[in-house]
Amino acid sequence: MQRSFLSRLTGLAAWFAALLIAFPIIWMLVTAFKTERAAIAVPPLLIFKPVLGSFAAATAQTGYLSFALNSIIVSLGATLFAVIIAFPAAYAMAFRPGRHTQGLLIWMLSTKMLPPVGALVPVYLIYRDVGLLDTRTGLIILNMLMNLPLVIWMLFSFFKDIPAAILEAALVDGVNTRQQMQHLLLPLAAPGIASTALLSIILAWNESFWSINLTAAHAGTLAAFITRFSQPEGLFWAKLSAASVLAVAPVLLFGSLTQRHLVRGLTFGAVK
Amino acid sequence: MATLELRGVRKTYGTGEVVKGVDLSIKDREFVVFVGPSGCGKSTLLRMIAGLEEISAGELLIDGVRANEIPPDERELAMVFQSYALYPHMTVAGNMGFALKMAGKPKAEIAAKVAQAARILQLEALLDRRPKMLSGGQRQRVAIGRAIVRNPKCFLFDEPLSNLDAALRVQMRTEIAKLHQELEATMVYVTHDQVEAMTMADRIVVLNGGRVEQVGAPLELYRNPASKFVAGFIGSPRMNMLEVAVAGHDGAAVRLTLPGGESLAVPARDALVKTGARVTLGLRPESLNLADDGALRGKVEVVEHLGAEMLVHVRTPQDDLLIIKAPDEARIHPNQTVGIGINPARSCLFGEDGLALILRVDALA
Numbered sequence: 001m002q003r004s005f006l007s008r009l010t011g012l013a014a015w016f017a018a019l020l021i022a023f024p025i026i027w028m029l030v031t032a033f034k035t036e037r038a039a040i041a042v043p044p045l046l047i048f049k050p051v052l053g054s055f056a057a058a059t060a061q062t063g064y065l066s067f068a069l070n071s072i073i074v075s076l077g078a079t080l081f082a083v084i085i086a087f088p089a090a091y092a093m094a095f096r097p098g099r100h101t102q103g104l105l106i107w108m109l110s111t112k113m114l115p116p117v118g119a120l121v122p123v124y125l126i127y128r129d130v131g132l133l134d135t136r137t138g139l140i141i142l143n144m145l146m147n148l149p150l151v152i153w154m155l156f157s158f159f160k161d162i163p164a165a166i167l168e169a170a171l172v173d174g175v176n177t178r179q180q181m182q183h184l185l186l187p188l189a190a191p192g193i194a195s196t197a198l199l200s201i202i203l204a205w206n207e208s209f210w211s212i213n214l215t216a217a218h219a220g221t222l223a224a225f226i227t228r229f230s231q232p233e234g235l236f237w238a239k240l241s242a243a244s245v246l247a248v249a250p251v252l253l254f255g256s257l258t259q260r261h262l263v264r265g266l267t268f269g270a271v272k
Numbered sequence: 273m274a275t276l277e278l279r280g281v282r283k284t285y286g287t288g289e290v291v292k293g294v295d296l297s298i299k300d301r302e303f304v305v306f307v308g309p310s311g312c313g314k315s316t317l318l319r320m321i322a323g324l325e326e327i328s329a330g331e332l333l334i335d336g337v338r339a340n341e342i343p344p345d346e347r348e349l350a351m352v353f354q355s356y357a358l359y360p361h362m363t364v365a366g367n368m369g370f371a372l373k374m375a376g377k378p379k380a381e382i383a384a385k386v387a388q389a390a391r392i393l394q395l396e397a398l399l400d401r402r403p404k405m406l407s408g409g410q411r412q413r414v415a416i417g418r419a420i421v422r423n424p425k426c427f428l429f430d431e432p433l434s435n436l437d438a439a440l441r442v443q444m445r446t447e448i449a450k451l452h453q454e455l456e457a458t459m460v461y462v463t464h465d466q467v468e469a470m471t472m473a474d475r476i477v478v479l480n481g482g483r484v485e486q487v488g489a490p491l492e493l494y495r496n497p498a499s500k501f502v503a504g505f506i507g508s509p510r511m512n513m514l515e516v517a518v519a520g521h522d523g524a525a526v527r528l529t530l531p532g533g534e535s536l537a538v539p540a541r542d543a544l545v546k547t548g549a550r551v552t553l554g555l556r557p558e559s560l561n562l563a564d565d566g567a568l569r570g571k572v573e574v575v576e577h578l579g580a581e582m583l584v585h586v587r588t589p590q591d592d593l594l595i596i597k598a599p600d601e602a603r604i605h606p607n608q609t610v611g612i613g614i615n616p617a618r619s620c621l622f623g624e625d626g627l628a629l630i631l632r633v634d635a636l637a
């Protein structure tokens with residue numbers, strides 16, 4: 001009796017917390033279906049007639065699809081290259097650790113603590129001089145580098161779950177390193193690699209700082225797309241919300257479809 | 273089809289030395305067992321032979337050629353791991369054929385080799401199963417099958433039976449011994465179980481704390497242990513140890529004073545045994561017998577009936593525990609006082625440094 005009351009209470013608390021976390025997203029979704037005038041009404045309107053005008057306005061002027069395409073290319077490209085580079089790195093760290101492996105892992109994570117804005121000016125100047133400003137290649141390189149520490153860490157911990165004896169048995173049996181990677185490590189770590197790639201795609205999709213600062217008309221991703229609707233004057237909340245919905249909808253959908261893999265990935269392979 | 277030679281092989285991890293200079297020569301087709309307590313460096317030594325660990329100092333020769341720098345995938349050895357280390361995403365046939373496939377062997381040849389190994393190991397019915405669907409004993413067989421399809425120069429086993437239950441262990445023991453005869457291959461086998469060592473080995477290498485204590489045939493080690501450590505490690509139940517004093521020499525024998533003051537003459541031709549020295553007398557359980565007129569007396573603590581024989585645990589008045597192996601009979605009971613006779617012919621003497629004082633002439637007889 002008492003236990004069922006307690007569990008109902010914790011259930012209620014969980015729902016409340018979830019609602020609190022999801023509130024901005026929900027509010028954004030609601031606002032996107034309002035007219036500009038309804039969007040700024042005080043007190044906020046809870047009951048209103050939904051209209052699709054903001055979506056039409058948001059997609060009409062700006063070429064939503066080309067931004068979306070950039071987001072897809074950048075997030076997939078950055079993830080592909082990050083995994084390709086991280087795979088052998090994580091292999092070496094997991095199965096042939098040296099004296100500096102542990103320190104290297106910690107150091108890699110520590111690079112994530114550097115505020116990106118500190119690197120903005122040098123990166124901007126370098127990109128300007130080598131002609132990478134406002135290019136997808138430039139964004140792919142940056143996103144790849146930013147995700148690399150996390151991708152290496154995750155692959156490393158997934159590889160750590162694979163008994164070293166399996167690779168050692170193959171090694172003694174004359175199977176070389178490339179064959180071990182291709183025929184043993186790749187299939188055995190496939191679920192982990194998938195989780196890692198999913199997370200990397202989402203992070204690259206959501207990356208906004210570099211996208212906003214280094215791109216203009218040509219290589220802008222959906223993050224840059226959103227900023228176009230924030231204006232110093234005039235009514236723009238409904239259009240901004242509609243644009244934001246359009247920007248996050250693909251990744252939200254993608255995330256919910258692959259949720260099971262993502263949870264596995266985020267627990268760093270701790271759950272078998 | 274391989275000889276192995278270790279010359280002053282050492283292994284250092286950081287500051288600690290775990291293998292402290294091993295010299296050993298393994299003949300072609302020999303079955304050599306490394307035995308010793310857990311942590312004595314057996315696996316490390318085996319892994320250095322396989323090439324999975326670097327050799328810190330010393331030299332390894334395979335077929336007379338220095339192999340220190342040869343990578344493991346080029347040594348043409350095969351290793352069977354304690355954990356079996358099967359490829360979980362491949363079938364039994366896939367596991368056994370994997371190395372051949374990677375070596376680019378033709379499909380027909382791989383299939384023939386796998387079929388042959390499956391026949392030897394009675395795995396024919398299981399070829400399409402995944403390792404997850406096999407019992408421990410079957411997994412063990414697949415691991416061995418994976419080793420034999422490659423026709424390696426030498427097999428290395430690292431405690432391959434320790435994850436199996438007792439009955440299966442006995443069965444696999446004889447199967448591996450049979451395999452050794454069939455394949456005529458050199459085998460190096462690591463175990464902490466002295467029974468495995470005694471039953472399978474041509475030669476046993478007893479390791480202790482990273483050093484070789486003794487190398488020899490099973491019976492040689494049993495009858496003529498070079499040290500107190502080997503005497504205690506080889507043989508079950510353990511050899512009985514008594515602290516005694518040397519009272520004097522009697523021609524070909526030394527007279528010992530037992531803990532209770534009794535006197536015992538032990539054949540020994542060695543001048544190492546000095547009058548007055550404190551030494552350890554080692555007596556196998558079968559060198560003791562129950563005799564009312566025996567040299568020692570004691571109180572029975574436990575009787576283990578094994579059917580044909582029994583093990584009688586007797587506590588002497590000096591608080592030494594002696595285990596006696598005798599023909600099984602019902603008349604012995606706990607708390608009973610019994611007399612113990614000693615057959616000195618097979619006894620061992622160890623000095624204060626733990627080394628054997630008598631080198632027996634009859635050891636190999």
Ligand SMILES: Nc1ncnc2c1ncn2[C@@H]1O[C@H](COP(=O)(O)OP(=O)(O)O)[C@@H](O)[C@H]1O
Pocket residue numbers: 285290308309310311312313314315316317
């Ligand atoms: N990678 C390692 N780093 C440090 N010490 C190790 C390592 N591997 C083994 N050792 C140590 O070396 C000793 C021998 O280990 P091992 O050869 O596995 O013993 P055994 O197989 O006889 O039980 C142990 O004390 C173990 O702790």
Ligand SMILES: [Mg+2]
Pocket residue numbers: 314315316431
């Ligand atoms: Mg071991």
